[in-house]
Each structure stands twice: as C-alpha cells, then as structure tokens.
Amino acid sequence: MNDGAVAAPTDQVSGLFQGVRLTPTQRRIAHCLVQHAPTVAYLSAAEVAELAGVSQPSVTRFAVALGHDGYPALRRRLRELTAGAPDGPADAGNELQQAVRAEIGNLDRLAGQLADRERIAETGRLLAASRPLPVLGLRAAAPLAAYFAYFAAKVHPDVRVLDDGGSLLTDRLEQAAEAGAGALLAFVLPRYPRETLDALREARAAGLRVVAITDSPVSPATEHADVVLPAAVGAQLVFDLHTAPMTLAMVLLQAICDADPADTQRRLEAFEASAARRQLFLG
Template sequence: MNDELVIPAAPPDRVLDLFGGIRLTPTQRRIAHCLVQHAASAAYLSAAEVADLAQVSQPSVTRFAIALGYDGYPALRRRLREVTLTDPGSPTDGGNELQRAVRAESANLDRLAEQLADPGRIAGAGALLATSRPLPVLGLRAAAPLAAYFAYFAAKVHPDVRVLDTGGSLLADRLEQARAAGATALLAMVLPRYPRESLDALREARDAGLRIVAITDSPVSPVDEYAEIVLPASVGAHLVFDLHTAPMALAMVLLQAICDAAPADAQHRLEAFEASAARRQLFLT
C-alpha cells in the first residue's frame, strides 16, 4: 500500500484571486508570487518554509497574511487548503499533453475576458498611451516579439511608435531620447522570467517622468512596483516554453482602446495607410 501524501494541484489562478485588489509591497509581492508558483503545495507549507522559498523573513510572511485580512499565516494556509480541496476540476482534464496545453490557453482567455467586464481600466490605459508622442514600447527577451507585434499595428494609428527590444546602455539612451522628444508614457511588456534589464528600464522611465502601462502575466508581477497601470494576462506553462496567447490578445485589446481614445485620428491614419498600400500594391487582397 502506498501511504505517500498526494497533494491536489491548486490552480494558480484561484490562488491569485486571494490577492485581488490589494496593493502589495515588493516583499509581499515576492511572497504572493512564491505561493502562486508553488500553488500545488503552498497550502501544506509552514510560514518558515514559505519564507525560505520566497527568501524573506518569517515575520514578513505573517505580516503578509495579516495584510490580506487574516489573523495570521495559519488562517491564510487554511484558506489555501480550501482553495485546493474545493477545486472543481481543471479545464485541461482529458486528452493528451498537447491538447491540455491548448485547452489551458482557452481558460487563460476566459479569465482575461472576465477581467474586461469593467472596461474602465483598459480605456484609461488606452487614453494614456494615445496622447504620448512618441510612444515607446518596451519588450526584452521573450517579450520582444509581443512588443514588435503590437508596434506593427500601432504604427498604423499612431504617428511615432518606438520599439525598445534590446538591452544594454543603448536602452537607457533610447529612453532618454524618447522622453526628450516629448514622450509622456511607456508601454512595457514584461513576461516571465522578468529580465532584470526590463525592471531597471522601468525604474529609469519612472524616474524620468514617464507614466507606465505594463502588460504582464500576473497582478503580483514585479512590474507592479513601477507601473501606474498593470494589465495582467496569464501565460501558459504547460509546454517546454511558455505560451503567450492571452498577453497577445490583451495587447490587441489595448490597441483598440488607443484607437477608441482618439477615433478621428485613428480613422484618418488608417485611411491614409490604406491609400498608400493600394498605390504601392502592397497586398494581394
């Protein structure tokens, strides 16, 4: 007989729900991120074990639980166990590994759709970015393709979109140049594993007076320390490399909000592009 304890897998999204709407300090974000990353076992860890995993002090874990409204960490752990034990089942159940990975992306998109039930936050982000001339778009490493994808379409409705997709000393130069040219806001794409250079760039951008909108994977992402508006979209982690389906959808939703913030300008630029494309015969259809 096998007496080994089998721990049910708590969905990270359900653990994330425990932190919704709460402004966390950098240390508290580390603890929250740790609990999400170890969602399957978090409900069975002691405060000391969580502190060790998050590389914080044990009192910090206690203060974190109190900040969430619990009497202490044991009460938070009981709630984590409730989340684990009442899991109604995962939408990824059944099928092979590849099918489960794709179905998990459907769940990520459903969660994103729920977040958009109140469009005020995304509308505010769109209005903020629409008025920035130029509009710098930051995306390093895994986020670079997402930044380029967004910028390709954004350039059809915005007169000056600048992609910042390489790090090093040149990144700081380009941030300074964008600010000197009149930029008032920055769009940042920051995805796991959260490049250190991205966070350094956000710090510099904030210190330079740029207002930051960030697309990231979680409300407890490290970008929350620097961004004025954080727009989370879950990243798929069921394959060897992450799937960015929901962040890509969110990027296009944000671009729609930019168009809605200045519809006449967007329409004028789109018509000008279509006329130019027809004249140059850019497309077959």
C-alpha cells in the first residue's frame, strides 16, 4: 500500500483482531465483520448475530473480548475505521468486471502483506527443511495443493500431496512424520471442510509444525496453525475465486527456492536435462 493511501475496509476491520486470541464462535463473528465491511458497522448486535449464525450474547462477549464495553462501542469503532474507506470507483462496470476488480484489490492487499520479507523467508526455510514435505488441500483447496506440489517437486526431493480425506489421511500424516517431516503446508479455504481442521490437529499431535494458507487472519485455521498466511478469496461470483491464495502459494515456493539456491539450481538443471532427453515439451 502506498504512503498516504486509505486502507480498504477489510484491512481496517481485520486490524481489530490482530494478536487477540478468539474462540471458534468469536472467529465466526470476526470473519463476518471482515467479509461485510463497511456495511456491518451499521448493523445491530442482533443483525450481526443472525449474519454470523451465532447468538446475540455471543456478539456482546466478542465486543468485550476486543476491549470494548459492549457492542455499541465496537460498532462506533467500526464506523470510525470504515468512514473514510473507499467503496470502489463510481463506475465499477458489470458484475463480472467488479469480480475481477475485487481480485485486483485482493492481490494489492497481499502485496502489502509481503513487505515483511523475513516472515516469508523464515517460512520458506521451515518448509524447505521438511523431508518429506506434506501438502494438504481438501475439496476446493485440492487443486491449489496439487498446483503447488507440481512445481515444488522440481526443487524438493519429497513432496506428498494429501488431497483425500477419510481414515487414511491420518495414516499418511503419521507416515510423513515418521519419515522425518517437520512441517505441513495446508490450504484451508471456505467452506472450511471439517476434515481439514481435524487433519491440522492430527498433524500437530504428530509433531508437525503447521503452515496454513487461508483466506483470513481469523479463519478457523488459525487455532491449529503455527504460521498463518492470509490471502483473501473472491466471493463475487457463484464460486469462489482463489487468485490471491494461488499467488501466495507461488510466493512461498519462491521462498523455498531461496532457502537453498545451490540445491534448487542443481535440481532444476537435472530436471531440464531429463526433460530434454525425454523430449517432454515442444518448446
């Protein structure tokens, strides 16, 4: 974000929850506030409760957990945060253009988060050192896990995609830990499959450190992850857009490559030699 720029409503509201330990119910409320900023600043506690699918007392307790006397005080704070936030251009175009522009905004916010290069670099070193490296993605997150793993396998000796749930998932997590894995990369995206969160708990029980790429700093993944890397999901179309999470995945892969440049170069050269010998590509 450029100096002097007005932060987007979602960024302003997300800042309220940084460093605050929230219960699962409170995370649902926080996620609701982020998703519906700035309009939520003008809703009653009962309306917020209905929107988040929780009880009205839960909304009040949530406000107190953030350091306010009650929900009215929180609502005043929300109005302060979003009063000067831009709602977008006056002529935003049709609904398809609006969806694409919203993704541009998601990418812009992601770029701002990446100003802290050391955090990404440290996470890259953690994942690069994990041998094997399990990569978890269930349901809607499965294609992202496969996409990341396809490229990661070119620079990492043992990448294991975990894209099927069921009883075998825990077996595969335990097998990865027994084989020497130290970390798990998990893609946790709406609608947050229950099996994914169960798998994160199992991974930590097996001694793995969990790195989660998820859509919000208050998503359900935060309770079960050691490192949370948020990237917003576009929700303007019938099905979600995952542009920012996929971009973040490739940024993280770059950090893995940077963790050991010499080994990365050696592995890439070996792959290119093999590809040329087998004539894998036309160009």
